[in-house]
């Protein structure tokens with residue numbers, strides 16, 4: 021595979037996408053924060069099934085991190101990421117610096133309602149403002165035909181869909197299934213923070229959520245099932261559970277039996293916060 025073109029300015033990104041467009045080629049985008057793993061590569065594969073050209077952005081977006089969060093220690097490994105992009109057949113890596121995305125005087129924030137209410141927002145109150153603002157910018161900068169986001173960050177996917185619908189952004193948002201290791205652990209750049217013992221515990225998260233989803237599907241009381249799940253996570257070794265909740269798919273309104281639903285959770289292992297979600301099987 022050829023090495024991807026690497027650009028760090030919006031002007032160069034726009035010029036390249038315009039050339040592809042003029043040549044009649046479709047463009048797909050995969051926004052990331054880098055430290056690429058097989059989950060990201062699966063998004064690129066899906067992008068390449070839908071378009072002749074794939075743009076991957078690598079930008080650790082400071083506005084979605086709270087001051088107490090891991091912005092400084094977030095893994096940054098551009099050379100390795102570019103190798104992975106070449107192997108995956110991505111055509112362009114957009115690697116802007118902070119001042120390219122947020123030049124002096126930048127003063128806009130996009131705040132999405134609906135699916136951003138609750139769950140992550142209860143614990144990361146400005147997270148989705150940061151995500152929505154940067155995703156809107158990336159989609160306006162690259163103007164792709166479609167953009168691929170992972171279901172691992174399920175609430176984020178729902179917020180991005182709402183954002184594009186509300187702002188009439190002419191881009192199709194494609195959701196991609198969660199890629200997991202052999203033990204069910206969702207791949208995540210933050211898994212790199214986990215020590216050996218923590219990894220063993222992290223691998224129990226998905227199984228515990230699947231049990232909760234099966235119990236709900238079989239008719240268990242929602243408050244009881246989510247409460248038992250939080251207790252099971254603590255028994256498994258998680259020190260703190262931010263939430264375990266059942267929600268209706270897409271809108272993330274309270275789940276109603278008979279409707280498509282998901283169980284979503286966030287929990288801490290030491291200083292590492294993991295999230296995951298699973299579908300509630302239809303009864």
Ligand SMILES: Nc1ncnc2c1ncn2[C@@H]1O[C@H](COP(=O)(O)OP(=O)(O)OP(=O)(O)O)[C@@H](O)[C@H]1O
Nearest residue numbers: 052053054059169170172173198199207208209210
């Ligand atoms: N295991 C996975 N399967 C499918 N998509 C994934 C997976 N992990 C991340 N993604 C998707 O990749 C995109 C970029 O995510 P990001 O760069 O934040 O990676 P991450 O592994 O989720 O990192 P973090 O550990 O910071 O949450 C998002 O759309 C995210 O949902």
Ligand SMILES: CC(C)(CO)[C@@H](O)C(=O)[O-]
Nearest residue numbers: 051052053081151154173
């Ligand atoms: C969508 C995103 C690239 C915005 O910074 C980020 O939240 C992520 O990697 O999931």
Ligand code: BAL
Nearest residue numbers: 053084085147173176
């Ligand atoms: N994967 C979503 C980005 C974040 O948690 O900061």
